[in-house]
Amino acid sequence: MILFSFSTIITACVSQTPHQSNNVKPKEIALSPKDVNRFSSNFLDELMDWARKGTVKDCPFNAFDSTIEQVKSAWGEPDTVDQAGFGFYAAYTKRNIVFGFNKAGEIFDVRSFTNDLKEISDQMVVETFGQPAELNDNNNETIYVYDVNQDIQLKIITPNSIKTIDHISVFHPKRAESSNDYILDIKGTSNQLAKSAWASMQKWRKDIVHFAKNQENVFINGPNIKKVALSFDDGPDQVITPAIIDILAANHVKGNFFFLGNKVKEHPDVVKEAFNYGNLVLSHSYNHVELTKLGKEAVRKEIVDAGQAIKLVIGKEPAILRTPFGDTNAQVAAISKQEGYSIVLWSIDTLDWSQKEAKNIVNNVIDNVRNGDIILMHSDSDKVETKMALPMLIEELQKRNFEIVDLEDLLNIKAYQ
The missing domain is CATH 3.20.20.370 (Glycoside hydrolase/deacetylase)
Known part of the structure; x- marks a missing residue:
């Protein structure tokens, strides 16, 4: 499942920054009367806590100071490495995690494809986090972008046909842009x-x-x-x-x-x-x-x-x-x-x-x-x-x-x- 998802979203949110033309003006998202259940709320709060640390659950590497060499040393070689934009994406499929890294080997993106995300709808996301800073439509999916702090964005990607989370991205824009420094x-x-x-x-x-x-x-x-x-x-x-x-x-x-x-x-x-x-x-x-x-x-x-x-x-x-x-x-x-x-x-x-x-x-x-x-x-x-x-x-x-x-x-x- 992760391999398919990764291949379909590699161009979707790899290197987007707030200045790219495919961003659309944030709009109010209408919520249905359905309440967010306790599991969903706690799970989303946990995602945000991990994002503040520059990472995702069950991952000791982050988008602040980790390198792909550190990942390889601990986890071995990735299953696949694909080039996109000015960076590279290494997939560890059994761990449901993908790392984006630049030419210098610095990790700027940590993605999670854990199955627990599939239980969370876009409505639950907005109910918990509020309206996103950006709402991007790209390749039949919607990307909800939340500013976690001055360095990190939490991106939540939902296919338009399903409206539940496919994966999340903990993204460090400045580190991504420094790929050629x-x-x-x-x-x-x-x-x-x-x-x-x-x-x-x-x-x-x-x-x-x-x-x-x-x-x-x-x-x-x-x-x-x-x-x-x-x-x-x-x-x-x-x-x-x-x-x-x-x-x-x-x-x-x-x-x-x-x-x-x-x-x-x-x-x-x-x-x-x-x-x-x-x-x-x-x-x-x-x-x-x-x-x-x-x-x-x-x-x-x-x-x-x-x-x-x-x-x-x-x-x-x-x-x-x-x-x-x-x-x-x-x-x-x-x-x-x-x-x-x-x-x-x-x-x-x-x-x-x-x-x-x-x-x-x-x-x-x-x-x-x-x-x-x-x-x-x-x-x-x-x-x-x-x-x-x-x-x-x-x-x-x-x-x-x-x-x-x-x-x-x-x-x-x-x-x-």
Whole structure:
């Protein structure tokens, strides 16, 4: 029951704020003569008491200061995670609870689908709480919004066909709106770049960070927790990529390989090896061209062809794309989303393609590393120094107590479709 209900309301009250256009002016709700029974009144009062604490009954996590990582640590992985608006929703079906959390992993919405709610009518709600601050009609259901305090809203959702409560939402609007607040500047330097090239790179970095802040499916970094991800572009090949796979395995670390579709066809054995060792095999387009210079269908073809090439080898189509050169605009982001892809860029560029020395690669990371960093390296055939740098880099990150994880873990997004 909860899975069906969750799927039908995901767009209904996920990210509504008092300023959205589908809000309607609160109106007086006519009550029938039916009295609210004692159970209903006590139950609703209890809901309000829990809402003041930012949560629902039988849930130790709240919308004030809890994170989805804390939930996973205590309850394990959710049954489903869906993306909606600028947030994500994790369903724990056996517990009848769903958590909304932002890109930083902060919980801003705690929902209850407990069966006891089905006994409460909308009339009982208004009799107990009075007229709502807002009354929203959305997708054949009505959302009664009550201001609990300056931070928390209690939303009560009733299907129009039934008029009893389907679920409730304890919602923290400010926390929801802060989903993109933790976006890092992109770090990394090279002494091999001309001044004009460096200036151009700096401008791109500033522009892409600003762009990502306003795109729900474009990521620069992960949340403000002590985790980082290692990513490798432009493979596979027959020498460097296998060596990197071996280094990751020897150190019990997972990597993220953004492979080119045309190279996947040339080296399927290496792709299988990367996947079988538990690394993520992701898309870097088919031909490594600047996607922003292509028409819509050409962009789509680059994404689809790469995804299909990978699927033929590992049996799964990726759900994460890294655009070549990080070249991304609104059209590319929209088409990627239509095809089921999140775009994941990077917050540290080791510049192993420019100043290739292993020492510089390591220093670019260790001198700049922050919580949630996504680290860019490459695994094509001329990256001998990257291969040499990787064991030192892993060791230094672990000395600093950073957990090295894959992007699915770091970003709470699906790796495969």
